[in-house]
Amino acid sequence: MALIGQNIIPPDLVAKVTGRAKFAEDFRAEGMVFAKLLLSPMPHARVRSVDAAEALAMPGVLGILRADELPEVNPQSEAALTDEPLYEGEPVLAVAAVDETTAADAVERIKVDFEPLPFVLDPLQSLHPKGPNARTEGNYFFRSREGSEFRTHKWTEEDFAAAGEGRLPMGEPLSEWTVGDTDAGLADADLVLDETLVHQTLTHHPMEPRSAMAYWQNGKLYIHTSTQSTAQTQAGVARALDLEMDNVVLIGEYCGGGFGSKIRGSTIQVVPALLSRKIGRPVMLRITRYEESYIGRSRPGFQARVKMGFRSDGRATAIDLYIVEDGGAYGSGDFGTAGAVASLSYQPLNMRLRGVSLYTNTPPRSAQRGPGGAQIVGMLEPIIDKAARELGIDRLELRRINAPDNDGWVGPNRGALTSAYVREALDQGKEQFGWEEKSRLSGQRNGTKVTGVGIGLSPFVGGSSGYDGLVVLRPDGKLYIHQGIGNLGTHSIADTARAAADVLGLPWERCEVVWGDTSKHLPWTSIQAGSQTTHAHTRANHAAAMDARRKLQEIAARELGGSPRDYVTSGGNIHHRSNRSQRMTFGYAARRAIQLGGRYDGHELADDLNAMTVASAQALAGEGLIGAAKDTYSHEGGTWSFVVGFALVELDVETGHVDLKEYTAVADCGRVLHPRSLAAQLHGGGVQGMGIARSQKWVFDPKWGVSFAKRFYTARPPGILDVPLEMQWGAVGIPDPQTPVGAKGIGEPPVGAGSAAIASAISDALGGQCLCRTPLTTDVILAALEGREQPYGPLEIHV
């Protein structure tokens, strides 16, 4: 492969550095007006009445959109606007006006009569026998074939009493699975650790808020929005507005960060669309940072209890994990993945996962880079350190002992893996980071600074399959690779396209990536989340290019004689294997394909293609040689990627301040598609993890249920001075056998690696003391150093 594995300059980079790259809020339309949202001031309320007369009478005010004007959604799902807000900041209505200031003034003049309802911020509170429920109908949503409904789940006073001070009570779970016999496993263990842990909730806070602009033309909706996944968002918008797919034109060429919060764009994006239809003007909804902190999604926090058993040789005999998940206003299920990731990381001989995920009156959760995985590795890795200390085994070695390999398993059904080269990653990291000498520094004092060294092992799902690829070889001799994925900046629009280029042996200059606008005819595509894209679309583009190559070979054979199998492609030509002069250019082949028509130029298509791909291919039919295929390559077992993070920190024992000095991340993500882009993923994810471990947080006032961490300076995502000045990276680079290109996704696992490595390093600097909560802020660390009472209770969240 000529291109795979090489650095390239992404096709969109120049636009990005010159300010020409247009994000959703950068578009303008003739007569465009502005919308503003009215947000709920209460954590849970019912709208008794709305008096907007004064607002609507203001000059320049064009209209209002209420919740009851939106298409129906299931009772448990979130609508863009609501009359029963379930968290402070939930949008209640929207107002459109000729300019944004007028819209803001108008919202201010609307009188809404809110009836306050009981609210709860902490799932444990809701589990109390007399505790409040986040919703009038209950505190969780029960799903079953017989019928789904809201239900109320409570624990008994005895459950709470039994736990004892500062330990997580373990009442009736809502979900449970077991592999082997956990109790026996713990009984057999030479060492059993029992810890109660807290992981904070944190907002995604992508740099680009989820602004959107929409207008209608001839019954078609044109919507400019910020999304991780172009094709699937078009489908999502169509579904949300009961429109035919082809009546939605979605433009999202650039996405200013998503991290799981914009998988199919955003819930709010329908508001400008509906307002625009109502008032007949293009509507821009500019989302503020405050609004982003409310509706921008967040990673669910955990309150957990883990019992881990180890044999004296270090082998993990059992993990008994109980997770109470803060599901927010509309529920979440990260704890399931958390359990799977724990099983995968340590391959315990026995394991039990019990979980309860309840609604709370806090902003909606969603997947955030490594959902469940990042939380659990950040929580468990310091405990693995503790075990290593007590067992007298090197911390890296203990991870090596329990690490999965190609025969590893994951989750309740002991699912198989396509590949796992974790020991290779650990060994490579050991060398690259210099584990031996660095761990000798651990605990060393230099003035008031003490050094800590840590490791974080973080697995995550590395890809799906079965999507479509679509390429067009045009008479200009160029290959147009159509991408339905979004442009998050991971460069996947280019990197996965290179699989197609390599199949045809085409130089990159002769390839054009087509993306970001559904009117450009895009294939059916995976969501760009769950680290699926690299895997799914190197496969799909590979398949489409193979289809194109077959057609090239047939055309060549037809024109130049011989059998299609005798023809090979290179440098933009297709020629006979034994006689290079027996050749034709791709441009010529494309013209021939158009003349031949039928399957060659897209007039006939394979019948396993998705309807969206078919529509796109038909629209392109006759413009060149069309390669369109569904990814039907074999895919046995689960595809998982792994990142091992290594960190060195300096902790000031007088201030509790922690300096992150060094960070090295080593990945097992199969074949490396694009080294520099991989580095960005490893370091970038790592930095987000460092934010989780050190500073990023949520804060609510318990009495009013109102959020305070809605500014950057109160939510505290890490800045450039809060992370190591220089970071290293590496990759094992062994191709995954289950996919033609051999590449696995790498979006998510870096986050947990960063968070876990820092948490591990901090507990190392504290002499092995596990504070068992994130974020590890100055106050928490200093209280531990000074032997004073911790500022927060062991189970206290949103602090």
Place this chain on the structure above:
Amino acid sequence: MEFWRRAANPWGQDVLIGIAWDLMWAAVIVGVVFVAGHALYVKLLTPKQQPEAQIDAGPSAAGIPERIVRHTGAARAFHWLMSVAMFVLLITAFFPVVGIQFPWVTIHWIAGLGLLLTVLYHIWHSIVKQDVWSMWIDMKELKEGTRELGRFLKRSGESRAKAGKYPLDHKLYHHAIAVVTTLAIVTGLLMMFRVDTPLWARNPYILSDQLWGVVYVVHGISGVALITLVMAHVYFAVRPEKWWITLSMINGFIGRKDYLEHHDPERWAVKDGTPTAVSGTPGSAPLREGIPQNKRSHH
């Protein structure tokens, strides 16, 4: 003029948070108008009273000593302590509002507790040591009172009916200030939950913010009412024709002349030099000991 201060609570609900400070100025103005009005009225329009000589002779003077004790030491001590507390409270409450700023909160609540103590003492004293009923206002007195007011306004100089130990206006004033002070103290005590004291940490959430609003408004209103009442009190205390009363709150006794001139032996008998009534002062809830005068007779 603004009466109340309102605000949006954290949930955007409109709540009362207290009185508007305009009311303070209103109270001051009312006080000034009353004082000035009264002063002018008396100065320019009320006729001279008849010479005192006649009174001092009269048969009724028989057996009346030179000095008649009106307020015991205890009673006087109480009065002045209470007035100190009252002034401290008013100063710490309102000076900061008019821009004279200093850390006032602690002084204010301690003075408040001081006031409470004096009032408790006073209640105990008046019930146990004195005759609560001497502050009682009966119909007869009311009728007289209205007649008196009529004369005062009609400016007819006929000799006026004489009072018992406490004239009606004193009693009325006492009851007014008693009610207002009680309101201030009760609301003030509730507000103690808003400050840290050695005994407890503050907790603003023991009442709903709507209820707190009412508490603050009541405290505020009684506070400004006290401004007016105290102004009136001080004014009368310094009026020349009331000097004899003011002095009695300093040295404890009144002279025979004053007694005969202003008091009705029927209602406040003085037997062989020893007053059968002691203590008390206009406006600060003085109560008379012994049996109510209307049950008395002496022949």
Place this chain on the structure above:
Amino acid sequence: MAVMRDMIPAFELFQPASVEEAVALLDQHGDDSWVLAGGLDSFDWFKDRIKRPKAVVDLGGVERLRGIRSAEDGIEIGAMTTLTEVASHSDIRESYGLLAAAANQVATPQIRNQGTLGGNVSQDTRCWYYRSGWPCYRADGNICYASAPNAMNREHCIFGANRCVAVNQSDTAGALIALDAQMVVQNAKRERIISADDFFIGPGTDITRMTVLRPGDLLTAIRIPSTWAGADFFWEKVEDRKSWDFALVSVARTMRVTNGTIAQSRVVVNGVAPYPMRLDAVEAAVRGQPVSEETAQVGGEAAVRRAKTLRHNDYKVPLMRNLVRRALRGEAA
């Protein structure tokens, strides 16, 4: 009235060219006026639509308020001098490095390029209850939310609480007090010179203000006498993030050491009280003492005596104690 926290409401903007004009405008508009320096505190209030002045007086055009000049005794810094200029000015770096160090750690480069010394010392508190526009004492209400049971008060005060428990978070304030700076305040009637120590006031004195400045007052300059020029300085700010964050606790210390013993010192801590806190007790305790770990210990303990913590800010006690210790060990700024 629904709550809206975006888009600056309309105001009249005035851009006077002289202090006289500025003061006249402030006098004319009284309580409706707002002094705009760098604006980084002001714009938060405006965009949140909580403070809605009718007349904003932008001092950007008043030349006299800019720049650093040497005065008869020491230097004079115009109130509108940016923090970047203060942090990079050679005289200040040489003789009053404490101030340069503090100014250099304010927020971010962009903010230091725009934020002014006058603005930094006059900034309002960041108590998030108050900043949310809730009707607390500081906002003319009748309650303190931050000190209620279970309130989130990790960043609130351990000293000087008086109904309000907010803290002063100015980085330069402590340095200026330590350097014995004088604040020049001008209004329509007169010019006052106030020592930095008295410039900052607590809620006991006026719960709605952080400084002595009243409507109509203009801080025109800050004078630093040569008293501490070239002395031994110490500055440290502990924060959760190393850029764009406020001090959890910061300490500014000046010291003159003669043959091993502390002849004179000033220790000011900020982030622990509603005003930058000068530690007279510590200064007294260490005067004449040798520069040593023992002295540091004594000073540290003296610093936190009578600290009163809230539910979540106990850590500020050891943090303050340790920072004062460090300051007294005579480590360099």
Place this chain on the structure above:
Amino acid sequence: MADVDLILDTEPRGVSRRSFIKGVIAAGAAVSSTGYLFRSSGAFAQAPAPGAVERLVTLSVNGQQRRVDVTPQETLAMTLRYKLGLTGTKLGCDRAECGACTVLIDGVPRYACSTLTQSVRGQQITSIEGLADANGRLHPVQRAVVEEGGFQCAFCAPGFIMSMVAMVENNPNPTREEAAHALSGNLCRCGDYNKILDSAMRAAQYARRRA
């Protein structure tokens, strides 16, 4: 034309009005692009007080003189994005916290979201669009970023790049730590700081070559 009508309707009464209307009509470009903000905001309701700023101003943006209608409370970021069509300057927080709106004012990096447009009249404003030269040749800093493979989502890129430009001007020979401090007023949520610093160091190298 609708835009103009709206402007006339809502113009303040009094002397300043006439001149304003003339101005708007003269500067046709300004009119259509003035649409998006404050067109009928409260600012128009009252006549400006004596001494208050005029509404129609001339700004020097990226070397061009741009005539534009600016309300007193308008921030530079809004003027650039919604009146001058310069959308390269991003709004990430609108609260002077993230740096996505960083522009150079007389060469000094500042947050455009927290700068009143009225306060930078007569100063040289440079936005990301003003870096590459007329025939599209990239500024050395931009070139450095491109060669290092730049940012990820790049929403923060314009701001970071403006900070880098100022950095290489002030200190063409920074240590990696100095570079980090120079860029510490900009936030990147993709966490791509390592690559951003690599770019900054390369940019400094180019600046040294030029010097």
